[in-house]
Amino acid sequence: MRIPPSPPVDAVKFCEFVTESPTPFHAVSNLTTRLLASGFKPISERKPDLAEFKPGAKLFYTRNQSSLVAFTLPSSSNASDASTETSISFAVGHLDSPCLKVRPNSKRSKAGYLQVGVELYGGGIWHSWFDRDLSLAGRVIVSTSPGSGSASGSEPKYVSKLVKIDRPLLRIPTLAIHLDRTANDAFKFNKETEFLPILGLIADQLNDASGSGNGNGNPGPKSRSGTPQPFGSRSGSGAATPARMDLDEGSGGRDEVNIAGMEEKHHPLLLAVLADELGCSISDIQDFELSLFDVQPSAVGGLSNEFIFSPRCDNLMTSFCSIEGLCDAVDSIDATNTDDSIRCVILFDNEEVGSVSHHGAESNLLPSFVERIVSLPEYSKIGYHQMLANSFLVSADMGHAVNPNYENRYETNHAPRINGGIVIKTNANQRYTSNAQTTFLLRRVAKRAGVPVQEFEIRNDSSCGSTVGPHLSTHVRTVDIGLAQLSMHSIRETAGSADVRYYIQFFKTYFDALAGYDRDLKID
Numbered sequence: 001m002r003i004p005p006s007p008p009v010d011a012v013k014f015c016e017f018v019t020e021s022p023t024p025f026h027a028v029s030n031l032t033t034r035l036l037a038s039g040f041k042p043i044s045e046r047k048p049d050l051a052e053f054k055p056g057a058k059l060f061y062t063r064n065q066s067s068l069v070a071f072t073l074p075s076s077s078n079a080s081d082a083s084t085e086t087s088i089s090f091a092v093g094h095l096d097s098p099c100l101k102v103r104p105n106s107k108r109s110k111a112g113y114l115q116v117g118v119e120l121y122g123g124g125i126w127h128s129w130f131d132r133d134l135s136l137a138g139r140v141i142v143s144t145s146p147g148s149g150s151a152s153g154s155e156p157k158y159v160s161k162l163v164k165i166d167r168p169l170l171r172i173p174t175l176a177i178h179l180d181r182t183a184n185d186a187f188k189f190n191k192e193t194e195f196l197p198i199l200g201l202i203a204d205q206l207n208d209a210s211g212s213g214n215g216n217g218n219p220g221p222k223s224r225s226g227t228p229q230p231f232g233s234r235s236g237s238g239a240a241t242p243a244r245m246d247l248d249e250g251s252g253g254r255d256e257v258n259i260a261g262m263e264e265k266h267h268p269l270l271l272a273v274l275a276d277e278l279g280c281s282i283s284d285i286q287d288f289e290l291s292l293f294d295v296q297p298s299a300v301g302g303l304s305n306e307f308i309f310s311p312r313c314d315n316l317m318t319s320f321c322s323i324e325g326l327c328d329a330v331d332s333i334d335a336t337n338t339d340d341s342i343r344c345v346i347l348f349d350n351e352e353v354g355s356v357s358h359h360g361a362e363s364n365l366l367p368s369f370v371e372r373i374v375s376l377p378e379y380s381k382i383g384y385h386q387m388l389a390n391s392f393l394v395s396a397d398m399g400h401a402v403n404p405n406y407e408n409r410y411e412t413n414h415a416p417r418i419n420g421g422i423v424i425k426t427n428a429n430q431r432y433t434s435n436a437q438t439t440f441l442l443r444r445v446a447k448r449a450g451v452p453v454q455e456f457e458i459r460n461d462s463s464c465g466s467t468v469g470p471h472l473s474t475h476v477r478t479v480d481i482g483l484a485q486l487s488m489h490s491i492r493e494t495a496g497s498a499d500v501r502y503y504i505q506f507f508k509t510y511f512d513a514l515a516g517y518d519r520d521l522k523i524d
Helices: 009-019 024-037 202-208 268-278 313-331 365-374 384-390 404-409 436-449 497-519
Strands: 058-063 067-072 088-094 099-110 113-121 134-143 158-164 198-201 285-294 299-301 307-310 342-348 392-396 422-425 453-456 477-485 493-496
Touching: 009 299, 009 307, 009 313, 009 497, 024 058, 024 067, 024 134, 024 158, 024 313, 024 342, 067 313, 067 365, 088 313, 088 365, 088 497, 113 202, 134 268, 158 268, 158 285, 198 202, 198 268, 202 268, 268 285, 307 497, 313 342, 313 392, 313 477, 313 493, 313 497, 342 365, 365 384, 392 436, 392 497, 422 436, 422 497, 436 453, 436 477, 436 497, 453 477, 477 493, 477 497, 493 497
Parallel strands: 088 342, 088 392, 392 477, 422 453
Antiparallel strands: 058 067, 067 342, 099 113, 099 285, 113 198, 134 158, 134 285, 299 307, 307 493, 422 477
């Protein structure tokens, strides 16, 4: 009997990371945990302590809980020896993936079913979401002190908490083949009317809300996960009092806590599950951003464990590997003494919808970081524009592996293979930003890292995707790279298990060596 080789350790760690990161909020939380383990210190973008920006510092900050900036300052930098050649080695990617997001008013029902209104986010392969075991994850704004809040002001009245419900809650059912004999010929559906997930049965909700107290202080009905049913809580007379009507005598009967009226917008049982998961009452829930996700864990598979079967490879693979590479670079002996370059990973949100947001690649997240660095005494003589001119950026996003069932969709000499190493992505029309200068430097880094390099270009009769690279290349020299994967934007994608180590090793070497290689090349 053939025994398959053990799955690569890095691939297993990646699968664990993806399984625990169903949203950008969770990904940022898990990546910051990794940074803390490597000695990075959190700072606030809104209230930065410039005393923390000292030589050898390892720092990070977040924006909107869904984007991340992690960086190191060289230990040799001081006012007397900071060079006008000092540069920033950027590695950037994104944390979001196509998904379904719960609408602000999601309460829907039809034919005896409870349904949840959803909005499509990004360009997903939406038919892959049918008949999957789906659940909910995201962030919830909750009140910490019902009523008037903290009198002292030392604690916030409201906080954002992450939620991830691991059991299947929702499903988008297909129509039986007996009712649509053309389903295998051309599977088409209306994204508004035929793509609504079911949450439960109306009769079940009515049964859960029909109990009452006995007037002796016994609690009323509970949610199916154990939370007392807050909108059906009963007084001794049996009269129901909605949770949002918890009155504050000092407010003259006005509810100052739950101003969103969440129970009017969303199904009571859905809110009860959230409250139970968060350990709060429904009246504490002020607002939320929730996405649907497939509860099936990521896994290493294939005959020789050569594949990764997972959601969100695009682009959590880059997010995971770039942070691992940065941590490996600064954990290595004398890593901060090798040169005077600044190492920085920036992971954006909203790439899948154009990057136009306060926390996307077209925001001021990168420029404001550079401005903050050059405001330090050690770097003030370099200035903003020269620092950008000196710097280099790797825009890292997943690429397309050749699919054996559709081989004719690929340009003959530019069809990357899974587990074939990093992919340089080129497009003459600047959908990707790679050019001779930036790819030359990248190849030198890859050779030193021992990582193979592949090429990807789209066919002339096909349309080309894009990345965060084109916009960021208006600020700094940029190269677009990635790893080869199958089924991009499906709810389950396929990548290579060996490629994870290649990617990490590439990023580590990039942070170690890029600045030196750049000085060897004369362009302008």
